[in-house]
Amino acid sequence: MQEKLREHIEKIIKLTDEEFSFISQHFITKKFKKHQFLIQEGDDVKYAYFIISGLLKLVYTDESLKQHIASFAMEDWWESDYYAFFTQTKATMSLECLEDTEVLCFTLDDYKDLCDNSPKMLRFLLEKANFGFLASQRRILYWMTSNPKERYEQLLKQYPSLFQRVPKSLIASYLGVSRETLSRLSS
Amino acid sequence: MQEKLREHIEKIIKLTDEEFSFISQHFITKKFKKHQFLIQEGDDVKYAYFIISGLLKLVYTDESLKQHIASFAMEDWWESDYYAFFTQTKATMSLECLEDTEVLCFTLDDYKDLCDNSPKMLRFLLEKANFGFLASQRRILYWMTSNPKERYEQLLKQYPSLFQRVPKSLIASYLGVSRETLSRLSS
DNA sequence: TTATAATCGTGACAAATGTCAAGACCTGTT
DNA sequence: AACAGGTCTTGACATTTGTCACGATTATAA
Numbered sequence: 270m271q272e273k274l275r276e277h278i279e280k281i282i283k284l285t286d287e288e289f290s291f292i293s294q295h296f297i298t299k300k301f302k303k304h305q306f307l308i309q310e311g312d313d314v315k316y317a318y319f320i321i322s323g324l325l326k327l328v329y330t331d332e333s334l335k336q337h338i339a340s341f342a343m344e345d346w347w348e349s350d351y352y353a354f355f356t357q358t359k360a361t362m363s364l365e366c367l368e369d370t371e372v373l374c375f376t377l378d379d380y381k382d383l384c385d386n387s388p389k390m391l392r393f394l395l396e397k398a399n400f401g402f403l404a405s406q407r408r409i410l411y412w413m414t415s416n417p418k419e420r421y422e423q424l425l426k427q428y429p430s431l432f433q434r435v436p437k438s439l440i441a442s443y444l445g446v447s448r449e450t451l452s453r454l455s456s
Numbered sequence: 457m458q459e460k461l462r463e464h465i466e467k468i469i470k471l472t473d474e475e476f477s478f479i480s481q482h483f484i485t486k487k488f489k490k491h492q493f494l495i496q497e498g499d500d501v502k503y504a505y506f507i508i509s510g511l512l513k514l515v516y517t518d519e520s521l522k523q524h525i526a527s528f529a530m531e532d533w534w535e536s537d538y539y540a541f542f543t544q545t546k547a548t549m550s551l552e553c554l555e556d557t558e559v560l561c562f563t564l565d566d567y568k569d570l571c572d573n574s575p576k577m578l579r580f581l582l583e584k585a586n587f588g589f590l591a592s593q594r595r596i597l598y599w600m601t602s603n604p605k606e607r608y609e610q611l612l613k614q615y616p617s618l619f620q621r622v623p624k625s626l627i628a629s630y631l632g633v634s635r636e637t638l639s640r641l642s643s
Numbered sequence: 644t645t646a647t648a649a650t651c652g653t654g655a656c657a658a659a660t661g662t663c664a665a666g667a668c669c670t671g672t673t
Numbered sequence: 674a675a676c677a678g679g680t681c682t683t684g685a686c687a688t689t690t691g692t693c694a695c696g697a698t699t700a701t702a703a
Contacts, residue, residue: 329597329600329601331601335601337597337600337601339593339596339597339600351589351590351593352590352593352594355586355590384579384582391578391582392571394582395571395578395581395582395585398582398585398586398588398589399542399585401585401589402538402585402588402589402592403538403539403542405589405592405593405595405596406526406538406539406592407539408592408596409526409592409595409596409599410516410524410526412596412599412600413516413524413526413599413632414516414518414524416659417659417660436679436680436681437680437681438680438681445600446660446661447660447661447662448680448681448682449660449661449662449663449681449682449683450659450660450661452681452682452683453660453682453683456682456683603689604689604690623649623650623651624650624651624652625649625650625651633690633691634690634691634692635650635651635652636651636652636653636690636691636692636693637689637690637691639651639652639653640652640653640690643652643653
């Protein structure tokens with residue numbers, strides 16, 4: 270299932286077979302069932318993940334045990350508790366399967382090795398980091414300027430399938446409102 | 457005033473004199489007075505900026521003409537309307553001086569040239585992009601999990617000088633509350 | 644100096660959202 | 674069939690925050 274990864278990278282930079290072969294050696298495949306955790310709060314974060322198929326939630330639990338969905342992660346996304354991954358500290362978030370999920374995993378050592386020995390992968394990672402940064406900036410701005418109703422309608426438009434695949438309470442948590450408020454917004 | 461830039465880069469990667477000389481050729485110095493715009497909404501975004509001294513606000517104006525402060529930018533920060541800068545589209549935000557400000561500017565061509573011809577700068581930019589991404593992620597999470605009072609106290613603790621340097625209405629806009637609410641939080 | 648514009652705090656009220664409680668509905672298990 | 678657990682909606686009420694209005698104070702410019 271590494272073809273998916275190659276396609277994904279080649280959306281940005283074309284690779285020779287040898288180049289991709291070198292890159293793909295740094296990834297291992299894993300499969301998880303619904304309700305399994307890829308990362309649990311407090312764990313070491315050994316891997317970052319490229320998602321082949323399935324659906325995950327990245328969750329932060331605050332002091333009052335309230336859960337906040339930082340993101341839903343699906344096919345073709347990269348996900349991890351990146352802060353913990355890059356700084357080699359304990360996870361402050363958890364990453365849990367909402368559906369059966371297949372991923373490619375790589376370690377921080379793999380990341381560094383790829384940076385040092387694959388110029389194209391370095392360029393790819395820079396592009397990804399920049400893009401991720403821009404996306405996060407836009408999300409902050411969107412969060413600042415929109416109200417829950419607008420966020421609800423935007424999400425419904427962008428990912429209509431989510432509303433079939435996950436409980437409304439998780440959608441509410443992602444949008445930053447109580448599930449009662451979400452219920453009232455949608456009626 | 458390029459010494460500041462060198463110090464800044466060398467916090468991450470040490471440079472030889474020749475390496476820094478090559479890098480510094482890509483930057484030009486500019487000075488702006490309070491109330492001047494480095495970027496205005498609708499303009500082409502020719503530059504990204506490294507701030508030597510001064511204070512700026514990055515502002516998004518929504519449909520109802522309400523202004524939202526995306527960030528305050530100060531000494532040692534990089535700032536621009538990055539989305540417009542990287543995609544070469546028109547600015548959706550403005551960048552305006554709150555105090556007299558001195559910056560180093562570089563263009564997207566400079567950025568690409570540095571990536572292609574300065575391996576150390578490439579590594580530096582990847583590090584910066586990753587760090588910016590992580591910081592934005594954390595800011596989203598903080599925004600989701602905190603209320604205005606907590607955000608106010610956090611900002612006061614982290615940047616106490618801001619409260620002397622800029623009007624409270626801008627602080628309120630940065631925190632995402634009305635100036636009246638901010639006024640009540642602080643009393 | 645004087646005039647003008649910004650800035651800041653506060654009261655009164657409206658609107659949005661959270662919290663708590665209750666009940667309906669669905670699903671899977673025994 | 675009966676039950677338990679989870680999900681979703683809705684009402685009642687409390688809390689938070691926004692909006693509008695006003696006046697006092699402080700900066701800025703003519």
